[in-house]
Amino acid sequence: MLAVRGLTWRIGEVAIVDNVHLDLAPGEFLGVIGPNGAGKTSLFNLVSGLRPATEGRLLLHGRDVGHLPPHRRARLGLGRTFQSSSVFGSLSVRENVRLAVQAHRGGSMRLWRRAAADRDVLVAADAALDRVGLAGRRDAPAGTLAHGEKRKLEIALLLAGEPSVMLLDEPMAGVSAEDVPELVEVIRSLTGEAGRSVLMVEHHMDVILRLADRIAVMHHGALLACDTPETVMANPTVQQAYLGEAL
Numbered sequence: 001m002l003a004v005r006g007l008t009w010r011i012g013e014v015a016i017v018d019n020v021h022l023d024l025a026p027g028e029f030l031g032v033i034g035p036n037g038a039g040k041t042s043l044f045n046l047v048s049g050l051r052p053a054t055e056g057r058l059l060l061h062g063r064d065v066g067h068l069p070p071h072r073r074a075r076l077g078l079g080r081t082f083q084s085s086s087v088f089g090s091l092s093v094r095e096n097v098r099l100a101v102q103a104h105r106g107g108s109m110r111l112w113r114r115a116a117a118d119r120d121v122l123v124a125a126d127a128a129l130d131r132v133g134l135a136g137r138r139d140a141p142a143g144t145l146a147h148g149e150k151r152k153l154e155i156a157l158l159l160a161g162e163p164s165v166m167l168l169d170e171p172m173a174g175v176s177a178e179d180v181p182e183l184v185e186v187i188r189s190l191t192g193e194a195g196r197s198v199l200m201v202e203h204h205m206d207v208i209l210r211l212a213d214r215i216a217v218m219h220h221g222a223l224l225a226c227d228t229p230e231t232v233m234a235n236p237t238v239q240q241a242y243l244g245e246a247l
């Protein structure tokens, strides 16, 4: 589904991401962990296209997408969570998702088809809100959402793009402990649906362990290990990399 081949990002002589190889199978959940500064977000930036890789290839469904800008990758099914900054705070939750669906589907509808198309867009927006458990908040201004709700909205905006691979960068950030289980369930329910795969960076090990089929461990830009949670947790090299940090 997604193949990362020798992806590298150098700044001067320093390899921030160093020759990373990864494979993501259809329906698979791959968690990415690593100590602070290990290069996790940088790897995500290379995969989503926010930064151009210095070296390496990225294949989506066998097609080389490494040279494409983020919106072209998203259109092919490689979707990354929007940051909260891309949410229109004064517009309603529903309106935000509607705009994202519309942007994904393109605006070149013939006038006589517009009404039906508008209805379809709204149905898709409501379906996305339903999937993340935000239907009851659809009329609230997006700017008034609590942290946990904002993370759900970001996932709904991502769903608007109908991704076959979802890239989630710390979806639990800022979410209160009591809201974490619900968000974990939302993410779990979306994984594997129609073969959808997930690549997720997350600091909360308990969350990763609950969701991941495999875990990739980054350290100093390189991939230290990529295996089942049990094997990774028992790996002495991984434990060494985390020395001094709670694993």
Ligand SMILES: Nc1ncnc2c1ncn2[C@@H]1O[C@H](COP(=O)(O)OP(=O)(O)OP(=O)(O)O)[C@@H](O)[C@H]1O
Pocket: 011, 016, 034, 035, 036, 037, 038, 039, 040, 041, 042, 043
């Ligand atoms: N644009 C940049 N210019 C210079 N150095 C950068 C840049 N972006 C990232 N770095 C450096 O690259 C390293 C990896 O950063 P990155 O944010 O990818 O790590 P991370 O694993 O996501 O860290 P964290 O867990 O703290 O979010 C860090 O040392 C960071 O300072």
